[in-house]
Amino acid sequence: MTNKEMKKVAIKASVFAIVSISLMLYRSATKHIMITDAAGVQLERGSSENAYTLLVDKNVPQDKRDVLIIPLPKSVSSDNIVLEDRYMDHQLRIYIDSREEGFYKDNAIVTDLDIIEDAVCVAQNDTGRVCLDFDLDNLYANESTLTESSTIEVRFYRPSEKYDRIVAVDTDAVFLETALLLKNIASRDQNNDIKFYFTSQADEDVSMEQRKALVKDCQADLLIALSADDSGNDVGLTCYYNDRFFLRRLNNAQFADMVERNCAVASGVSALGVVPAGEDELLSTSSIPSARLKISIGDAGDEAQDPAGKTDMNKVAEGVYNAVLEAFEVME
Template sequence: MKKRLQIRDQKQNRKVTLILWLLLGTFSMVAMLWTAAHKTVVISARSQEQGELVPEYRTEQTGEMQLPMQTDQKADRQICIPLESGTKAENVVVENHYMEKELWIYIENGRKAFYKERRITGDLNPVEKGICEAQNEGVLLRLSMREVLEYHSTLEEGSLWVDYVSPKELYDRIVVLDPVGGGRDLGVTASGCQEKEVALSVARQTAQLMEDRQVKVYLTRTEDIDVTKEARRQFADWVGADLYLEIGLSSDPENTSVYGISGEYNDEYYIPEFGNLQWADCVTRQVTVAASNRAVGLFPATEEDVLWEIAIPSARISLGYVTNAAERQLLIQEDYQKKLAQGIAEAINEVYTNTQ
């Protein structure tokens, strides 16, 4: 009798197990189908003026075509981009070109002919124009915007759906870091140490450090390219920044023994409570401590400096002297650059903590 009961119990257990596996399989299949139909497309950030999607995408150009567009009154801050049948998320590359206020969408195996007939639809209020151009084995769609925006894109039902918001709607705290130089502008140099390279490396590392601190950091450039002074000034306003920091180095060929960290600020533009001088003092102090270096001092910026026309707390941090042999060797070391970045990050954190 006990043996029969055991056999019966085993059969029931097998049935329960089978049912559970069937339910799990069904749920997994539904999840897979939903995921396949609602695939998020990652958007890369490009803050430079001449950044390429992927270099090979822009080696063969066959002319531009204006994209046909039609406003959808029911759409709310969303743009719908039709895709050819069979297009998958991995066939689409999306980039946000902040400095140009452009959204770039490369579609592998896409055809210009398809976009002659199909319209871009949605809430098109921020869109100035759209351009389509053939690029190697696909097409590049470039949407020129009236303002800097943040995007989230999803591939669903044969279309790419792009939702957009302003940076201020998405982030409570925004900082612009401006690594000086770039492209043909090397900045101050000495014995292989270039200001543009050190500034960009420290800016990038600072942005990485701030990712977990609920602060959005924008860079005026993310690669070695030219950026105009006017574009640097405007960018802080475009993204609604709270703070602006120019990052560079110092040089004194006549006195190579001089070393240390210094700050600059606009002493003509007064901002109540927390202003340019306070920001310059804070960042100079924190970077000096983090790098175990010495502070040279704080100095007023000249009228030619990018700081002159910025209406938010702005400053320049000079991370050291390229003309001092010992400091120059430190400036090209990654570990030392990380310390400098940590100092800038601590300064940003201090400002937001004390001004809440």
């Protein structure tokens, strides 16, 4: 190899190294923070006795308007931060293992956002672990990044501003597993980018008013309710639809048929029919394509924890997801 050729190789290697380092720095500077979903298992927030109102600096740089900026101790990395999006309660919680007790008594958050109604720091121990608790005036999607300036930057969006396809899913205790499976299927499907909002993913009481509010607040395009039928009917799938509204692009009966058909095909469980929902309070007040899927569990007993006995709930979740894809194809 000649000196000229060696110089070319050295230059190319240097350029490659510079580009690689730049990419590493960029990815480090915009590292996303681990997010747990709103209706998931709640993290330990701590006692309100150890809470204090956060300091707020409204002198926001021009390029950071409408952004929530949270300072961090220098020692904090993304591994020390968990963001919990509690959209059912219109709350954002950020758990930080800061290792500096009282850090947020002296360091203000920076924001000009008027959607934040309250901002509180709850000390979880005496070594600096805290929960930053933000009450918002509505349900918002958010994006959070960890910057090289040792801050968290949070941007908020109304769901329809961020997502083209939104589905609200209402579940009872029997279908919590199916809801989690559905969430995992959606997270793996990057091509369709469908956002699911769940009324519950944990064994907790959710009122009817909260359920109806979620459908409205998340600006859902579709509503699916999943519940068990313990009436003792034959084991199988029945899908109910709202017969009080006629929708042009996709009517409720069509959507219910898609849900039942796809779930029956995926799970192998018998389809028992598509019928009007009657006095179903959630469906009857919905003005978007809505359906309630019920699986008969037969006689009460161990099967009450496993709808349809040996039904593969992974397959039911796949069927629901396939029905959602089919519905959006018709609507679009």
